[in-house]
Amino acid sequence: MNWIAIAAIYRFEMSRFFRTIMQSFVSPVISTSLYFVVFGAAIGSRIDQVEGVSYGAFIVPGLIMLSVITQSISNAAFGIYFPKFIGTIYEHLSAPISFFEIVLGYVGAAATKALFIGVVILITANFFVDLNIAHPLAMVAFLVMTCLSFALFGFIIGIWAKNFEQLQLVPLLIVTPLIFLGGSFYSVSMLPPVWQTVTHFNPVLYLISGFRWAFFDMADVPIGISLLAIALFTGLCLGVIWLIFRTGWRIRS
Amino acid sequence: MAAILSVKDLRKVYDGGFEALKGVSLDIEEGEILALLGPNGAGKTTLISAVCGLVTPSSGSVTVGGHDILRDYRAARSLIGLVPQEVVVEQFETVRNTVRLSRGLFGKPRNDALVEEILRKLSLWDKRDNQIKELSGGMKRRVLIAKALAHEPRVLFLDEPTAGVDVALRKDMWDIVAEMKADGVTIILTTHYIEEAEAIADRIGVITRGELLLVQEKAELMRQMGRKQLEVQLTAPIETLPASLADFGLEIGQGGETLIYSYDTHAERTGITKLLNAISDAGLTLRDVQTRQSSLEDIFVNLVEEDA
Numbered sequence: 060m061n062w063i064a065i066a067a068i069y070r071f072e073m074s075r076f077f078r079t080i081m082q083s084f085v086s087p088v089i090s091t092s093l094y095f096v097v098f099g100a101a102i103g104s105r106i107d108q109v110e111g112v113s114y115g116a117f118i119v120p121g122l123i124m125l126s127v128i129t130q131s132i133s134n135a136a137f138g139i140y141f142p143k144f145i146g147t148i149y150e151h152l153s154a155p156i157s158f159f160e161i162v163l164g165y166v167g168a169a170a171t172k173a174l175f176i177g178v179v180i181l182i183t184a185n186f187f188v189d190l191n192i193a194h195p196l197a198m199v200a201f202l203v204m205t206c207l208s209f210a211l212f213g214f215i216i217g218i219w220a221k222n223f224e225q226l227q228l229v230p231l232l233i234v235t236p237l238i239f240l241g242g243s244f245y246s247v248s249m250l251p252p253v254w255q256t257v258t259h260f261n262p263v264l265y266l267i268s269g270f271r272w273a274f275f276d277m278a279d280v281p282i283g284i285s286l287l288a289i290a291l292f293t294g295l296c297l298g299v300i301w302l303i304f305r306t307g308w309r310i311r312s
Numbered sequence: 313m314a315a316i317l318s319v320k321d322l323r324k325v326y327d328g329g330f331e332a333l334k335g336v337s338l339d340i341e342e343g344e345i346l347a348l349l350g351p352n353g354a355g356k357t358t359l360i361s362a363v364c365g366l367v368t369p370s371s372g373s374v375t376v377g378g379h380d381i382l383r384d385y386r387a388a389r390s391l392i393g394l395v396p397q398e399v400v401v402e403q404f405e406t407v408r409n410t411v412r413l414s415r416g417l418f419g420k421p422r423n424d425a426l427v428e429e430i431l432r433k434l435s436l437w438d439k440r441d442n443q444i445k446e447l448s449g450g451m452k453r454r455v456l457i458a459k460a461l462a463h464e465p466r467v468l469f470l471d472e473p474t475a476g477v478d479v480a481l482r483k484d485m486w487d488i489v490a491e492m493k494a495d496g497v498t499i500i501l502t503t504h505y506i507e508e509a510e511a512i513a514d515r516i517g518v519i520t521r522g523e524l525l526l527v528q529e530k531a532e533l534m535r536q537m538g539r540k541q542l543e544v545q546l547t548a549p550i551e552t553l554p555a556s557l558a559d560f561g562l563e564i565g566q567g568g569e570t571l572i573y574s575y576d577t578h579a580e581r582t583g584i585t586k587l588l589n590a591i592s593d594a595g596l597t598l599r600d601v602q603t604r605q606s607s608l609e610d611i612f613v614n615l616v617e618e619d620a
């Protein structure tokens with residue numbers, strides 16, 4: 060393992076993040092506050108509590124997931140797409156590093172940035188609602204796993220994309236709707252039975268449910284299934300990345 | 313001595329079905345400078361890219377320092393530095409950070425003293441903390457060179473390092489190449505400036521349409537392929553060639569004041585004595601005589617034309 064190279068990629072990627080640290084910090088704070096104003100105040104005045112948790116607090120895990128997932132994907136996708144696009148990837152391809160090490164560097168950095176934003180949102184949320192986290196360790200573990208697995212997913216998108224439109228396509232058209240429909244802002248039990256069934260095909264549901272369990276000890280699906288779902292998703296992404304690595308698909312001609 | 317770079321029957325067919333390399337074989341000795349010449353689209357960049365890992369060879373094998381570039385890619389690539397033909401840089405990053413990244417990617421521990429030395433040598437030290445977008449085109453090319461040098465390669469590929477570079481930097485480049493050669497670094501460069509190959513290369517390879525036409529010692533090539541010209545200046549201009557000189561294939565130049573005779577230095581007899589005798593027999597008097605060796609450029613043009 061070429062750890063120096065992994066660290067070099069990681070550091071280089073993070074330096075882009077630090078150059079725009081204010082932006083990276085301010086925008087999640089503002090958008091979280093807006094969500095609280097809109098969802099918390101408007102809807103919260105009608106829905107008082109969900110299964111014993113105040114509505115404001117109830118949406119916090121979903122809010123964090125929404126940002127963390129979109130950020131992980133876009134950071135990693137952009138991170139690897141950009142050098143491909145401008146051509147600086149030649150250096151990675153000619154360096155004595157494996158594809159796996161390239162993945163670790165980029166995915167690690169993308170996940171770190173998303174994690175940072177997740178934490179910022181959590182802290183911001185604390186100013187609006189009281190949060191007593193039931194399983195803090197599990198919460199952190201879920202957060203980190205989500206960052207990593209969706210950064211892997213974003214990396215695949217970045218390799219696959221041939222232009223900037225494609226880079227936006229999957230996150231915008233598939234991921235964001237799945238997050239919104241995955242129970243970010245409501246409990247599945249609030250839906251009519253038919254929609255409950257449909258929702259169970261949404262993989263994001265298992266993530267948000269598991270994450271919410273870590274916060275409030277309540278879940279739409281059993282925690283074990285949530286864990287299984289995220290493990291499956293991570294495994295799937297790793298498999299695809301392994302295939303890309305074997306074939307040099309869209310990287311080497 | 314074993315070759316530091318050995319290319320055997322290397323073929324590359326691109327996805328569209330275009331065969332850019334048609335079985336190239338080439339051995340390069342440690343410490344030599346090889347210049348690859350060839351018209352646009354000849355396959356120079358493809359050859360370099362295949363060796364450096366940017367392009368997957370369709371067949372054939374390449375070893376660097378005895379390490380196969382596919383099976384033992386870590387060992388092989390850690391010996392190689394590449395300065396690509398296109399100037400590709402991360403515009404928003406600083407010069408120093410980019411150069412540090414290169415060193416890191418090759419698994420070498422951070423070494424600020426070395427980075428400083430390289431940046432100074434390439435006159436980039438003053439710009440070390442500037443974003444790359446603030447540099448001129450020639451400076452950006454130098455950043456690419458700095459990146460390649462930062463990981464201390466033993467084999468350096470320079471793909472048209474002096475395209476779009478001013479005269480001063482071109483000379484600087486040649487000095488850097490000479491310095492690296494003195495340190496035992498092997499250098500493979502491509503260029504369209506033939507005088508550049510003539511000035512710095514030990515050996516010259518000529519590629520056209522995916523095939524290596526020849527690889528030869530520069531001096532040997534010049535000697536073998538070189539034609540010489542004898543230029544005879546007359547005291548009085550002539551209008552037509554005297555009949556006795558008709559068989560020499562002479563050209564008349566400068567309004568009839570010079571006669572130009574081309575001959576092959578390797579021919580059994582050059583025919584010079586006969587020509588000079590015939591000239592004096594024709595009653596012409598000489599003001600001056602000089603010979604001129606054809607340049608590498610002439611040789612190159614001849615080769616490529618012959619092949620076409």
Ligand SMILES: Nc1ncnc2c1ncn2[C@@H]1O[C@H](COP(=O)(O)OP(=O)(O)OP(=O)(O)O)[C@@H](O)[C@H]1O
Nearest residue numbers: 312326328330332351352353354355356357358359
């Ligand atoms: N990625 C690619 N896909 C398909 N064909 C390619 C690709 N890259 C290069 N070629 C083709 O391969 C041939 C050789 O290209 P190459 O870049 O190796 O030439 P070159 O000798 O470096 O030329 P130049 O002097 O213009 O740099 C060209 O005909 C080119 O069109």
Ligand SMILES: [Mg+2]
Nearest residue numbers: 356357358397
């Ligand atoms: Mg080229």
